[in-house]
Structure formats: C-alpha cells, structure tokens
Amino acid sequence: MSRIEEADVVIIGGGITAAMVAEKLTEEHDVDVIIVEAGTHSSPFDDRFAHRQRYMDYGENPWPDDHIEDQYADGIMSRSMVVGGQALHWGGTTPRYTPEDFRHHSMFGIHQDWPVDYETMDPYYQEAEERIGIAGEQGPEPLDPRGAPYPMPAVPLSWTLERLREWVNEAGVPTWSNPVSKNTVPWRGRNVCQRCDTCNVCPTGAKYTPEFSFQQMLAAGRIRLHPRTIIRRLELADGSDQIHAAVGRSYDDPETDVIYRAKTFVLAAGYTWSPHLLLLSAQGRFSEGLANSSGCVGRYMAGHRNVGAMVDLPMRLLPGMFFGHSLISKYFQRPTAAGGPGLPNGFMRHDFRVWESTAARGPRLRDEAGSLLLGDDLMADWRTRTATGTARLRGYYDIIPDRDSRVSLHASQRNRFGDPLPQLDFRDAPVSRDLRGATEASISALFERLAAAAGGTVTRTFADETQDHPGGGCRMGDDASDSVVDSWGRTHDHDNLFVVGAPTMVSGGCNNGTLTFSALSLRSAEEIGREYPAHATP
Amino acid sequence: MTPDRRAFLKASAAAAAAAAAAAACAPRAGTGADSANGLRDMDPELLGAVAEVVLPSELVAAERNAAVRDFRAWAGAYEAVPELDHGYGTAEIRYGPPDPVPAWQAQLQGLELESQKRHRLAFGALEVDAREALLRRHLRDAGPTVPNPLQARHVAIALLSRWLSTADATDRCYGVRITPQTCRGIESSPREPESIG
Numbered sequence: 001m002s003r004i005e006e007a008d009v010v011i012i013g014g015g016i017t018a019a020m021v022a023e024k025l026t027e028e029h030d031v032d033v034i035i036v037e038a039g040t041h042s043s044p045f046d047d048r049f050a051h052r053q054r055y056m057d058y059g060e061n062p063w064p065d066d067h068i069e070d071q072y073a074d075g076i077m078s079r080s081m082v083v084g085g086q087a088l089h090w091g092g093t094t095p096r097y098t099p100e101d102f103r104h105h106s107m108f109g110i111h112q113d114w115p116v117d118y119e120t121m122d123p124y125y126q127e128a129e130e131r132i133g134i135a136g137e138q139g140p141e142p143l144d145p146r147g148a149p150y151p152m153p154a155v156p157l158s159w160t161l162e163r164l165r166e167w168v169n170e171a172g173v174p175t176w177s178n179p180v181s182k183n184t185v186p187w188r189g190r191n192v193c194q195r196c197d198t199c200n201v202c203p204t205g206a207k208y209t210p211e212f213s214f215q216q217m218l219a220a221g222r223i224r225l226h227p228r229t230i231i232r233r234l235e236l237a238d239g240s241d242q243i244h245a246a247v248g249r250s251y252d253d254p255e256t257d258v259i260y261r262a263k264t265f266v267l268a269a270g271y272t273w274s275p276h277l278l279l280l281s282a283q284g285r286f287s288e289g290l291a292n293s294s295g296c297v298g299r300y301m302a303g304h305r306n307v308g309a310m311v312d313l314p315m316r317l318l319p320g321m322f323f324g325h326s327l328i329s330k331y332f333q334r335p336t337a338a339g340g341p342g343l344p345n346g347f348m349r350h351d352f353r354v355w356e357s358t359a360a361r362g363p364r365l366r367d368e369a370g371s372l373l374l375g376d377d378l379m380a381d382w383r384t385r386t387a388t389g390t391a392r393l394r395g396y397y398d399i400i401p402d403r404d405s406r407v408s409l410h411a412s413q414r415n416r417f418g419d420p421l422p423q424l425d426f427r428d429a430p431v432s433r434d435l436r437g438a439t440e441a442s443i444s445a446l447f448e449r450l451a452a453a454a455g456g457t458v459t460r461t462f463a464d465e466t467q468d469h470p471g472g473g474c475r476m477g478d479d480a481s482d483s484v485v486d487s488w489g490r491t492h493d494h495d496n497l498f499v500v501g502a503p504t505m506v507s508g509g510c511n512n513g514t515l516t517f518s519a520l521s522l523r524s525a526e527e528i529g530r531e532y533p534a535h536a537t538p
Numbered sequence: 539m540t541p542d543r544r545a546f547l548k549a550s551a552a553a554a555a556a557a558a559a560a561a562a563c564a565p566r567a568g569t570g571a572d573s574a575n576g577l578r579d580m581d582p583e584l585l586g587a588v589a590e591v592v593l594p595s596e597l598v599a600a601e602r603n604a605a606v607r608d609f610r611a612w613a614g615a616y617e618a619v620p621e622l623d624h625g626y627g628t629a630e631i632r633y634g635p636p637d638p639v640p641a642w643q644a645q646l647q648g649l650e651l652e653s654q655k656r657h658r659l660a661f662g663a664l665e666v667d668a669r670e671a672l673l674r675r676h677l678r679d680a681g682p683t684v685p686n687p688l689q690a691r692h693v694a695i696a697l698l699s700r701w702l703s704t705a706d707a708t709d710r711c712y713g714v715r716i717t718p719q720t721c722r723g724i725e726s727s728p729r730e731p732e733s734i735g
C-alpha cells in the first residue's frame with residue numbers, strides 16, 4: 001500500500017530551519033511546498049497560560065506530546081520532535097557568531113575555514129533577525145560588527161542586571177544586553193514581552209517559536225504541512241544521482257508508505273536526524289549513505305562546552321526581576337579585535353554571559369548549627385542571607401570537532417518500523433583536547449578576577465562534560481572530498497538535495513548557534529529559489 | 539522622556555493583546571476554579587493550625603488562610619506521575635511522583651491523634667508553642683534544604699515550601715515588589731522595585 005504526494009519542494013523537518021526556508025521561498029517565489037514533520041502539532045496558543053501554570057506548579061512539560069517515544073538517540077540533547085521543533089523550548093538567545101568563527105584556519109592555523117565568511121553572512125543574519133524578530137543592543141563596534149541595526153530595541157536591563165553590568169564593566173569587560181527573540185515592540189502579529197520569566201513556554205507569544213510561522217503560512221495557503229509522518233529513506237531516480245522520492249509512514253496509517261515526489265528535497269531535520277536519514281538511505285553506489293561520497297556524513301559533529309561559576313558579591317541584588325535575561329560580551333570571542341584582550345593561549349576563545357541568581361540564597365530549613373528553621377526564624381535567616389547577592393557567570397569555549405565526532409546508526413536500537421536509531425558520540429579534535437585544561441583554567445581565573453574586583457568570592461565553579469548547541473554531521477565546504485554540502489547547502493552528490501541549518505556547520509562557535517543556522521538556512525532558500533519563478537511584482 | 543523611549547512605550551501600549559495576556563498572568567493565586575473539582579480532603583482547620591507554626595507570624599490570619607487555600611487547591615489539582623519538562627539539554631523523559639496527598643492526609647490525622655493522646659486537646663486547640671513542639675518531633679529528618687513541595691516528606695514542609703515558592707514570599711524576604719514569574723511588562727524592569735514597607 002502506498003500514497004503519493006507531489007510538490008515542487010518537500011521539506012523534511014518542521015523546526016526553525018524549515019520555517020525559515022519555507023517562509024522565504026513562499027514569500028518570494030511561486031512554489032508548491034510540503035513540509036513533512038514526524039511530530040504532531042504543538043499545543044494551541046490559547047492553552048499556553050494553563051500549561052505555563054502547571055509547569056510552574058508541578059514541573060509538567062509545558063509542551064505536551066512534543067516527542068515520539070521510540071525516536072531517541074544515545075547522546076542526543078533534546079527529545080523534541082514536534083511542529084516547531086526544539087525551538088519551542090528555546091530560551092531565545094540569538095547572538096551572531098563572530099568573524100573568527102568562520103576563519104579558524106586562516107586566523108589560527110587550525111581546522112578549516114567555512115566556505116562563507118562573516119561579511120557574506122551579515123545580510124542573512126540581518127534577514128534572520130528580521131524574520132525571527134530580534135531585540136538587541138549594539139555592542140562596541142569592533143567587538144560586535146553589524147551591517148545594520150537590530151530590528152528592535154534591546155530588552156531593557158533589569159535594575160539587578162544593571163548593577164551587574166556596572167560591576168563587570170568596571171572590571172574591564174564590556175557587556176551589553178543579550179540579543180533575544182523576544183519582542184520589545186509588536187512584531188509580525190506577536191505581542192511585546194511581558195517579563196513573565198518562563199521563556200521556555202512564553203505565554204504571550206512575545207518569544208518567537210516556529211509554529212507562528214507555520215500557522216501564518218498555513219492560514220495564507222502558502223504551504224501544506226504533513227505532521228505525524230516520518231520519512232524513513234530518500235530514494236534515487238533510476239540511473240541518476242538525483243533524489244526521486246522521500247518515503248515515509250504516517251503514524252496514523254502505519255501500514256501505508258507515503259511517497260513524496262518533488263523537484264527539490266530539503267533536509268531540515270536538525271543535527272541528529274538529518275545525517276541519520278542520509279545514513280539510513282544507503283543504496284546503489286552510495287552504499288555508505290546518500291550524499292556521502294566524501295565519507296563525511298555524520299562526522300565532524302560540533303558543539304561547545306562551558307565553564308560556569310557562582311559569585312557571591314557584597315552588593316544588594318534583587319534576583320527574580322528577569323532570570324531569563326542576561327548580559328553578553330564578545331570581548332573574549334574577538335581577542336584580536338581592536339580593544340580585545342589579545343590571544344595569549346593558542347586559539348582559545350569564549351563567550352561571556354552574566355545572569356542574576358538565587359543560588360545558595362534561597363530559604364533553607366537548617367542553619368549552620370543544624371537547627372530546624374520554621375516561621376519567623378526561617379524568614380530572618382533568609383533575609384540575612386539575601387542582604388547581598390549572587391551572580392552566575394558562564395563562558396562557552398571553542399571546540400574543534402574531530403572527524404570521529406559522529407552520528408552513526410546504532411547497532412541494536414531500532415524504532416517501531418525496524419529502522420536503526422542514531423547514536424551520537426562527540427569528540428574533540430586533538431588540538432582542542434590539548435587545550436581543554438588551559439582553557440577551563442583560564443575562564444575560571446577570569447571569574448576569580450572579576451569576583452575579586454568587587455570584593456566577592458567564587459563559591460562554585462562547574463564545567464560541562466557534554467557539548468552544547470550541537471551542529472555538524474553534514475558539514476559544508478568547497479571541497480567535495482571532505483564535506484557534504486556546498487556553501488548553499490546543496491549536497492555535492494545530489495543536485496536536487498539540500499541539507500539546511502545546524503548540520504551544515506563546520507564548527508560550533510562559542511555561543512548559541514540558532515541564529516547562525518537560521519541565517520544559513522535563508523541563504524540556502526535563496527539558492528533553492530533560483531529554480532522557481534519569482535512572484536510577479538504587484 | 540526621550541522620543542525613542544516615548545515611541546517604544548507607545549508601541550508597547552499598542553499591544554492590546556499583550557496587555558490582556560498580562561492580565562491573565564496575575565501573581566499566583568491558586569490553580570483556578572477547575573482545581574476545586576478535584577480537591578482532595580485535607581482538613582483546612584488542621585492545615586491552618588500547621589500554617590500558624592510554619593509560616594512567618596507577619597502573615598495575618600487572612601493571609602495564612604489564603605496560603606492554606608492555595609495549598610489545598612494546588613495539591614488537589616495535581617495529576618499523579620506527570621511527564622516533566624524536558625527542555626533543551628534534557629534528553630531523558632522524566633516523570634513526577636505519585637500523589638502525595640494520601641500520605642499528607644495521614645500525617646494530619648496523625649498530628650491530631652497524637653495531640654489528643656498527649657494533651658487531650660485537638661491539635662488546633664493547642665497553644666502555638668505546643669503545636670510547634672509536637673510538629674518538630676515529626677520533622678526531625680527535614681532539611682537542610684527546602685524541597686520541592688511535591689517531594690516534601692511531611693505535609694508541614696510541603697505547605698511551607700509551597701508558600702515559599704510564591705511571589706509574595708520572595709517580596710517579603712527582599713522587602714520590595716519583585717513579584718517574580720509574574721507577567722510584569724518590560725518597561726518597569728530598569729527601575730528599582732518599590733518597597734512593600
């Protein structure tokens with residue numbers, strides 16, 4: 001049994017990169033687009049307040065049914081598989097990468113340069129910021145280059161964050177309001193941020209989540225969206241390297257193959273499931289997976305680790321004003337830019353963020369003597385311990401991915417259809433392994449220096465063991481022998497197959513990657529659109 | 539006020555839907571009328587007698603009663619073993635605990651029985667000091683940290699923990715209206731919160 005669906009473009013995956021590609025394509029071109037998403041529709045917007053309340057009251061998942069029980073992977077960062085993808089849960093932090101992120105080889109003699117540079121990406125960054133709706137503060141020009149202003153004024157610093165900014169700026173680290181996908185003015189039909197401070201489920205819709213884009217496109221009849229349908233393999237046309245079909249199953253009709261035929265196929269399923277589908281689709285002369293003549297599919301998985309700290313400060317702070325907002329600095333990401341700190345330690349770079357915190361200053365039931373505190377005693381103890389405050393600091397540092405940093409097919413774990421599930425193994429390249437200790441020590445020393453500048457103390461330091469904000473697995477490059485896609489996301493091996501977003505990243509930078517892979521997706525959409533007629537100018 | 543600031547505020551004010559949303563996001567005041575339908579029967583008078591011991595005395599009777607109502611509504615609306623948040627970075631799907639209310643009900647009954655056996659008085663009829671002494675015997679294993687109320691092993695700690703998680707408790711601690719996790723708008727964020735004194 002099979003059912004056939006046809007379109008000009010079939011996009012596999014329903015997260016933020018799919019939203020970016022579909023939005024740009026259908027705005028600018030006469031093109032018939034189907035989006036196929038394994039997960040279901042996210043819960044209705046009108047339910048968000050109720051879900052938020054239960055999340056606050058009981059810790060309940062505020063996005064019910066946002067994953068599929070038998071679609072998981074060892075080593076994966078998030079189980080989200082739903083219309084809207086992982087960006088339903090995201091905190092909305094959207095810094096750009098810096099010019100250095102694209103030029104590791106030419107600037108530091110390590111790894112390789114991306115096939116695009118920061119100047120090339122600047123207009124796509126701007127477009128992503130416009131489409132998503134980014135509120136940001138221009139940092140000092142040498143540290144924070146931009147071709148145009150942010151679309152929206154920055155989220156204002158809370159009284160508490162302003163105190164923290166005074167502290168770190170006086171200690172010599174310039175910081176500014178973190179750019180975020182939270183509206184400070186009405187934007188594309190969405191509300192202004194109300195500082196509800198549960199940004200993983202924004203009840204007002206001020207934070208961008210991709211289902212807004214899908215709903216708008218669906219309402220305008222610009223896309224077809226097929227949820228609860230999992231693509232199991234891509235198939236080649238007979239005697240050709242072109243993709244002929246994407247074959248899947250609907251969870252609502254699991255005995256019937258759904259065969260998608262299109263002129264262009266776009267793989268927008270994220271850093272795990274995009275390379276995974278290519279590996280699952282091994283066939284013919286591509287016996288190690290489609291798009292994999294280089295052997296790079298599933299390799300060079302990239303991310304970054306962080307070092308964090310809690311700092312006791314001898315100043316009055318009022319935590320709770322906006323836990324979800326923070327200060328950012330690119331001072332240590334751009335060490336050789338004008339005014340930067342220099343590069344004393346290999347290629348070491350890291351971002352820098354500052355948050356308000358209640359760490360170790362919440363109410364407690366026992367004092368140092370072990371006495372049980374109730375009622376007035378508890379309140380008096382709490383008040384004494386909150387007379388001064390705590391800041392949370394964090395730095396994500398650069399990691400060069402190893403070739404064997406991988407997504408592969410799991411030897412034994414399979415889903416209900418019998419398809420092998422992915423397995424993720426992140427691994428630093430030797431150059432990063434060698435520098436890890438010095439990097440983490442250097443960031444810790446920075447935190448100590450900052451604490452001392454205010455007469456405070458670092459009470460706790462912690463370092464990641466896992467790699468955050470992952471990408472890679474289908475990295476881009478000009479050389480088809482050591483990359484999977486070109487700079488536009490077109491696979492070297494199949495000219496009608498694109499991989500967009502996080503999987504195409506060459507390295508993981510040292511800050512949150514969503515804006516970068518959204519911008520890359522828009523650049524891919526520009527290339528895909530060249531195959532389709534532009535809308536007639538009214 | 540600068541023109542930019544004025545324009546920003548004007549634009550913010552234009553977001554009528556946002557304002558409506560903010561109104562719907564009032565400081566925590568129980569889990570709503572629907573929860574009353576599922577209210578489990580924890581004796582409000584016994585809970586009130588416990589509250590007088592574990593909550594600070596600066597709460598007047600009406601405020602303590604409100605805390606008890608909120609606790610009962612919150613406990614009553616709990617659905618056992620819920621799927622917990624698995625935000626970014628958390629691949630494991632975790633579930634919350636079973637319903638704690640039956641154990642809490644039994645503890646309240648135990649306090650009442652023990653009070654009658656020790657003092658020949660109902661727990662609520664004891665002086666506060668006597669209630670506290672009795673309660674402290676039941677809380678020998680408590681602490682040092684305040685647990686999530688769902689994880690509290692004793693109803694007294696659950697009631698206290700629930701109140702401590704409110705915006706009111708934070709504001710009383712700091713003496714200013716921070717009102718955390720309420721939808722407060724961003725325009726007031728840079729200002730020092732007003733005193734509650």
